[in-house]
Amino acid sequence: MTQSAALSPPLAAQPERAKASGLLLAVILLGQFLAVLNVNIVNVATPTIEADLRSSGAGLQMIVAGYTIVYAVLLITGARVGDLFGYRRAFLYGLALFTLTTLGCGLAPSTGALVGFRFAQGAGAAMMMPQVLTLIQRNYQGPARGRALGLWSAVVSGGIVVGQALGGILLGLGAGWRIVFLVMVPIGALLLVAGARALPADQGGGRGGLDPWGLLTLSAAVLLFVVPLVLGRELHWPLWGWISMALSVVMFGVFVRVERWVTGRGGRPLVDARVLRAPGMRPGLGVLLLGPATWGAFLFTSALHLQGELHLSPFASGMMMVPCAVAFAVVGLLWPRLPAGLQRPLVPFGYVVAAPAYVGLGLAAGGGALYAVMSALIGAGLGVQVAVTNMATEQVDDAYAADASGALLTVMQLGQVIGVSTVGTLFISLSQAHSGSSASMGTAIAMATLAVLAGLCSLFLARRRALNVA
Incomplete structure (x- = not known):
């Protein structure tokens, strides 16, 4: 069982705390919504960006993935910053950086500048977003935590719905791709004002430091793997790319050794082995690597296929994704309300639904109602990921809440990058x-394969929880 790290207030203060807790949840979930909106609104805009900035395929991938790469690499450090210096301060500073760099994206004159601002956006999101799950885990227990995580899942999928739809509407009005960034600037500014008033003050003072050597080696390992994958096709897969990917494996090994060295010296590593030994964390990490990999690939390739091969307008392309995101939200919201005996088998079953739906999506590459149905099934299947998050962290002590949240979110984002x-x-x-039909079918098979692997990992997660409950 987890132990709460928060002190209970006097009885007379309980009603005030309940009100503050609800406002706290609203503010941090709005911040989460803004970050998710930023990812998915860009997916719809990629064909327009390609035409306006004359971006290459690699450039488009870096515009989409560059934000996520930095976000993934810095997430654990962002969680640690909140633990050390206060969750309120980390959230607000991250939101400020995110808002300023979003303005930079909207004014970027070239593909290179846009990629650079996207990297900086990722740094702001990495400072802001880990505080969301950490605050939920530290302030909500039992069914309340499940409901909060259900709302968190709904916000994630809601960002997908609004991102796809709003991006399509703005582009359909002829406002140009820049508006998809600029529209978020006043939202971020308003949220900064609200957050400064609503978020409770905390002193930080967490354990240990920031582990710069761990951050350096992890960053190098990720970049050595991802950059040649993104650039390799257009450069005809040069030798340096293969060497780089091989070195990434070596660097991951160096990262593991560095973390052991930090632990041996009494420091606090980025990834604490005690967190990984918690029941459910390892299979949960496997599921949250493979499942989001299919999700990121699906969103990226669908926008290119619908607007490229099928010549749909940005608005029509965005609307085609709405059934998928709505199904994702519904499953995430309903899961905590199910009997405990149904929650465990729901996770593997979700991937049983998603895998053949990906194949069906390839067969329905011509679009229409069948395409929308298949995308809805994909969303329903992947909606079980909120269950994965809860099951993976329920046995983690609150003293390691920031570490667990950072590790899970890092793996989820790395999955999307991959x-x-x-x-x-x-x-x-x-x-x-x-x-185009061959491309759709080939990628559909690849995504289905990843979903099958995620389902296999989820079997171990469900079994582990069953044994704990027994």
Whole structure:
């Protein structure tokens, strides 16, 4: 069982705390919504950005994945900053950086500048977003935590709905791709004002430091793997790219050794082995790597396929994704309300639904109602990921809440980067060498394979929880 790290207030203060807690949840979830909106509104705009800035395929992938790469690498450090210096301060500073760099994206004159601002956006999000799950885990227990995580899942999927739809509406009005960034600037500014008033003050003072050596080696390992995947196709897979990917494996090994060295010296590593030993964390990490990989690949390739091969307008393309996101939200919201005996098998079953739905999506590459149905099934299947998050962290002590949240979110974001860089590269290569239908079917099979692997990992997660409950 987890132990609460928060002190209970006097009885007379309980009503005031309940009110503050609800306002706290609203503010941090709005911040989460803004970050998710930023990812998905860009997916719809990629064909327009390509035409206006004359971006290459690699440039488009970096515009989408660059934000996520930095976000993934810095998430654990962002969680640690909140633990050390206060969650309120980390959230607000991260939101400020995110808002300023979003303005920079909207004014970027070239693909290179846009990629640079996207990297900086990712740093702001990495400072802001880990505080969300950490605050939920530290302030909500039992069914309340499940409900809060259900709302968190709904906000994630809601950002997908609004991102796809709003991006399509703005582009359909002829406002240009820049508006998809600029529209978020006043939202971020208003949220900064509200957050400064609503978020409770905290002193920080957490354990240990920031582990700069761990951050350096992890960053190097991720970049050595992702950059050649994104750039390799257009450069005809040069030798340096293969060497870089091989070195990434070596660097991941160096990262593990560095973390052991930090632990041996009494420091606090980025990834504490005690967190990984918690029941459910390891299979949960496997599921949250593979499942989001299919999700990131699906969102990236769908926008290119619908607006490219099928010549749909940005608005129509965005609307095609709404059934998927709505189904994702519904499953995430309903899961905590199910009997405990149904929650465990729901997770593997979700991937049983998603895998064949990906294949069906490839067969329905011509669009229409069947395409929308298949995308809804994909959303319903992947909606169980909120259950994965809860099951993976329920046995983690609150003293390690920031570490667990950072590790899970890092793996989720790395999964999306891997999906965009690998399956996205496959889609672009097949589109240029063969027909659009061949590209859709090839990537559908790849995404289905990843979903099957995620389902296999989830079997271990469900079994582990069953044993704990027994």
